[in-house]
Amino acid sequence: MSRTVLMNAGPWLSVPPPGYGGIENVIATLVPELRRLGVRVVLASVDTSTLPVDERFSVFPDGQFSALQRPYNQVCGLAQAHLAGVVRQLHARDDIDLVHDHVEAVGLATLAAMGPDAPPVLHTLHWDLAKHPALYGQLDGGDRVRVNGVSASQLARAPQALRDHSVGHVHLSTPLAVDADRRPRPLKGDHVVVLGRINPGKGQDVAARLARRAGFPLVLAGPVGPYHRPADLAAAGADARQNPDVRFFLDEVAPHVDGDRVRWVGTVAGRERDDLVASARAMLFPLRWEEPGGTAVVESLALGTPVVATGRGCLPELIEHGRTGLLTDDEDQLGELVLAAGPLDPQECRREAAVRFTPAVMAQRYVELYDRVGQLAAPRLLAA
Ligand code: UDP
Numbered sequence: 561m562s563r564t565v566l567m568n569a570g571p572w573l574s575v576p577p578p579g580y581g582g583i584e585n586v587i588a589t590l591v592p593e594l595r596r597l598g599v600r601v602v603l604a605s606v607d608t609s610t611l612p613v614d615e616r617f618s619v620f621p622d623g624q625f626s627a628l629q630r631p632y633n634q635v636c637g638l639a640q641a642h643l644a645g646v647v648r649q650l651h652a653r654d655d656i657d658l659v660h661d662h663v664e665a666v667g668l669a670t671l672a673a674m675g676p677d678a679p680p681v682l683h684t685l686h687w688d689l690a691k692h693p694a695l696y697g698q699l700d701g702g703d704r705v706r707v708n709g710v711s712a713s714q715l716a717r718a719p720q721a722l723r724d725h726s727v728g729h730v731h732l733s734t735p736l737a738v739d740a741d742r743r744p745r746p747l748k749g750d751h752v753v754v755l756g757r758i759n760p761g762k763g764q765d766v767a768a769r770l771a772r773r774a775g776f777p778l779v780l781a782g783p784v785g786p787y788h789r790p791a792d793l794a795a796a797g798a799d800a801r802q803n804p805d806v807r808f809f810l811d812e813v814a815p816h817v818d819g820d821r822v823r824w825v826g827t828v829a830g831r832e833r834d835d836l837v838a839s840a841r842a843m844l845f846p847l848r849w850e851e852p853g854g855t856a857v858v859e860s861l862a863l864g865t866p867v868v869a870t871g872r873g874c875l876p877e878l879i880e881h882g883r884t885g886l887l888t889d890d891e892d893q894l895g896e897l898v899l900a901a902g903p904l905d906p907q908e909c910r911r912e913a914a915v916r917f918t919p920a921v922m923a924q925r926y927v928e929l930y931d932r933v934g935q936l937a938a939p940r941l942l943a944a
Contacts, residue, residue, distance in 0.1 A: 562599065563600065563657045563930065564599075564600040564602060564614075564655050564656055565600070565601055565602070565657065565659070566602045566649070566658070566659045566660070567591060567601050567602065567603050568646055568661040568662060568667055569583070569587050569604060569605040569663075570583070570604075570605070570642060570664075571605075571606055571619060571620050571624045571638055571641070572625040573606075573623040574606055574609040575587050575591075575603065575605050575611045577623075578623075580757075580827060582686065582855060583662050585855070586662075586684075586686070586732065587603075587611070589919045590922060590923055593919045593922070593923030594927070595612075595614070596920075596923075599930075601614050601615075602614060602615040603615070603616040604618065604649070605618055606620045606623050607622060608622045617645065619645040620638075620642065639663060639666040640666060640670075643666055643667060643671075646659075646670075647670065650678055656679050657680075657930075658679055658680050658682060658934060659679055659681045659682070660682050660684070660926070662683075662684050662686065664686070664692075668683045668695070668699070668701075668705070668707070669695060671701075672701040676702075676704070678704065680933045681704060681706065682707070682727070682926075682929055682930065682933045683705065683707045683708075684707070684708055684710070684730075685707050685709050685714065686853065687852060688850065688852055689709075689714060689715070689719070689722065690717070693719060696718065696721060697722075698721055699722055699725060701725050703936055705725060706726070706929075706932075707725045707727070708726065708729055708730055708929055709728075710729060710732055711873065711878075712729050712874075713850065713873055713874050713876070714729065714852040714853070714873065714874065715728075727933060727936070728929065731853070731874075731878070731916065732853045732854065732858055732917070732922070733917045734855065734858050734859045734918075735919055736862035737862040737914055738920075739914065740862045740863075740864070740910040740913045741907065741910045741911045745906060746838035746864045746865075746906060747839060748840075748841060749839045749840065749841070750776070750841060751777040751778065751779050751839070752767075752777065752840060752843070752844050752868075752898055753778075753781060753836055753837055753840040753844070753865075754767045754779070754843070754844050754845070754846075755782060755836075756845075756856050757805070758780065758782050758783065758784045758808070758809050758813065758824075761847065761848050761851075762782075762845070762846075763846035764780050764782075764813050765808070765812035765813050767844050767846050768780070768816035768817065769816060770844075770846070771816075771821060771822050771895075772816055772821060774895030774896070775821075776895075776899065777822075777823075778822045778844075779823050779836060779840070780822070780823065780824045780825070781826070781827065781836060782826075783826070784806055785800070785803035785804075785809075786803070787800070787806070788827040789826040789827070790825075792826075793806070834863060837859065837860055838864055838865060840865050841865075841898075842865060842868045842898055843856070843866075844869070845857065845867065845868070845870065845875065846869070846891055847875070848870075848872075849873065850872050850873035852874060854873070854874045854875065854878055857878050858916075858917040860909070861879075861912050861913040861917065862909075862910060862914075863909075863910075864907065866884060866885045866886070866901045866906070867879050867886075867909075868886050868887075868898050869888075869894075870889065870891055870894065871887035883908055883912075884908055885909075886901055
């Protein structure tokens, strides 16, 4: 008998996302593979989502992400309104076997608070789990609500109550990993790339300083706060400084951006992003936070580009030092490692991605977790 999963993508962005959208991208990658494995998917999202599914419903006509720039008291009802729609569906129908939830904090709290008649829940933790200590530290989902992480290191640092609900972790994946080892070898240039939101945790300031000191060309790709293109940030005026990531960029990164040795190219997407990464000598992650899942890390491997990084968060799980990248605990050493990464074989990186980080591998793992969550909830269902 086929299983029906309510995939709760939340109200923030359509699926697939129009540009940047980590969680929505994961869902867009996962759902086609689940359906291939015979899972029926009911998507809770916004009207503008175009991902093929068996059924969909929404509360909002389009993504509410940009509203998050407004004060809390104007936006605190958005996620709740979406979740209220999910709860209405769960009350109105009896064909949902499991809810796979991706809505930060509100999804977990609301679904845990539902009565024992609600279906089992798997809530995927896409975030830094040092957040929401009051919620995570006292979570009680009984037998019905379980969580999974996106890396072992992320879960290892989680509060005990959250870990008690854990059924393990599932690494992120990328469609770029499919047959990555069979594509023609990429032509390599000289540049190093940092791909990601520009913010202190991702360490673009460190990268820029190292590039100038160690003497390698550096391309910084990614948005600065809400600004995706250098021209948009330049046109934004002084108000833009209210955003902390804008302040970080202007104060710590921009002084090193000379348009030659260090360039900021804004957000790159599609073919442009893939070519930029595939032709790089290395992708650099000078992390100052515990990277929870690292989509850009697995994308780099899939595109045949070794990773040079501080060995924080999930990096040691994803990268094998000396084979698919170089890791260090000392950020001052990163410059030397970039220069030492040349001999690492792009084909090793792509082979690793093709084995470990494909959408099919991720979907298979989620189906195993759905089974597990169902089994753990079964005593409750049998007793009901
Ligand atoms: N990304 C992109 N263009 C950019 C910068 C980032 O497409 O200019 C994508 C990147 O390829 C990855 C995602 O944004 O798919 C970032 O996800 P990751 O898990 O690396 O970081 P997060 O922002 O979720 O912490």
